[in-house]
Amino acid sequence: MQKPNERLAGQTCIITGANSGIGEAVAHAIGMEGANVVVNYRSRPEEAEEIAHNISQHSKCGDAIAIRCDVSNENEVLAMFKKTIDHFGTVDICIPNAGLQKDAPLHEMSLKDWQYVIDVNLTGQFLCAREAIREFIRRGMRPEISKSLGKIIHMSSVHEIIPWAGHANYAASKGAIVMLMESICQEYAPMKVRCNSIAPGAIKTKINTEAWESQESLNKLMKLIPYKRIGVPEDIGSTAAWLASDESEYINGTTIFVDGGMTCYPGFTQNG
Ligand code: BGC
Numbered sequence: 001m002q003k004p005n006e007r008l009a010g011q012t013c014i015i016t017g018a019n020s021g022i023g024e025a026v027a028h029a030i031g032m033e034g035a036n037v038v039v040n041y042r043s044r045p046e047e048a049e050e051i052a053h054n055i056s057q058h059s060k061c062g063d064a065i066a067i068r069c070d071v072s073n074e075n076e077v078l079a080m081f082k083k084t085i086d087h088f089g090t091v092d093i094c095i096p097n098a099g100l101q102k103d104a105p106l107h108e109m110s111l112k113d114w115q116y117v118i119d120v121n122l123t124g125q126f127l128c129a130r131e132a133i134r135e136f137i138r139r140g141m142r143p144e145i146s147k148s149l150g151k152i153i154h155m156s157s158v159h160e161i162i163p164w165a166g167h168a169n170y171a172a173s174k175g176a177i178v179m180l181m182e183s184i185c186q187e188y189a190p191m192k193v194r195c196n197s198i199a200p201g202a203i204k205t206k207i208n209t210e211a212w213e214s215q216e217s218l219n220k221l222m223k224l225i226p227y228k229r230i231g232v233p234e235d236i237g238s239t240a241a242w243l244a245s246d247e248s249e250y251i252n253g254t255t256i257f258v259d260g261g262m263t264c265y266p267g268f269t270q271n272g
Contacts, residue, residue, distance in 0.1 A: 018048065021207065077127040093151045102169060
């Protein structure tokens with residue numbers, strides 16, 4: 001169990017898709033830094049409630065609640081922000097993390113599956129970032145709490161730059177996150193908003209079970225990871241906690257790759 005720290009004391013953070021995988025680890029890491037945490041989920045409330053309960057029990061000075069919301073639905077996102085502000089007073093950090101894959105060869109991909117992935121992975125991140133910025137502006141600076149007006153951390157992927165055959169909808173959604181994140185930075189950094197992305201590589205979660213469930217697939221995966229280990233959700237949690245804190249204050253408009261070197265194209269080690 002991580003030792004409670006207090007880099008985010010007095011702040012409130014919404015993490016979407018926080019009832020499992022990367023989102024769960026991020027919620028936990030942010031909670032252990034003393035922030036109030038909203039554990040967002042769309043289905044399986046019992047997981048989210050348990051995570052929120054666990055964070056409240058172990059945090060030195062923060063609290064946690066679970067809120068249901070489908071991030072692709074505008075009214076539900078508005079309601080989630082309203083509930084958060086009613087409960088905790090404001091939002092200081094927003095981590096739009098909810099994401100999914102609906103894989104298919106492009107010539108077999110239905111419009112429905114294309115749209116579904118774009119709605120959740122891209123539009124969901126837009127809606128959450130927009131509401132966060134509205135709240136940052138409404139609330140104004142609190143220099144005793146943070147040097148920034150607010151922080152947005154988009155959960156991207158190595159596939160914001162690595163093309164991915166059979167996953168065009170997913171890769172397109174992540175590629176678009178780069179421009180969303182950089183445009184937000186350009187537009188709101190003068191108001192002291194920090195907007196960055198984290199781009200995880202292969203992290204052992206339910207989304208990519210196929211990539212690690214057998215020794216054979218794991219061996220194949222290792223060819224793509226120079227550091228020769230699969231990532232764990234905590235690798236992303238610790239990065240998010242630091243990126244949300246004033247320790248990284250001057251980092252703005254960039255993507256931090258947490259991928260064991262996957263974006264260094266290890267396929268070229270003995271080729272090319
Ligand atoms: C995907 C995973 C994949 C990883 C590396 C992630 O964004 O969701 O399924 O294992 O990228 O390719």
